Amino acid sequence: MDIDKAMIFVSMIILVGILGIAGISSGEFGLPDMSGDMTIPQINAGTNTSHDGFYDYCYRMGLDC
DSSP: OOHHHHHHHHHHHHHHHHHHHHHHHHTTTOOOOOGGGOOOOOOOOOSOOSSOHHHHHHHHHTOOO
């Protein structure tokens, strides 16, 4: 590969890097502030453990297993 072709790719990488830094520093393309949305949901697996899971699934879906 010629040095001219290689420098085109190097120039594009530098240009994209400079434009990316300028875009982030302008505040237009920054990461959103999601600190208020970060909550851990309460997961409840249920209290009824007397049934087999497979047959419980069939019953709820209306299947004949």
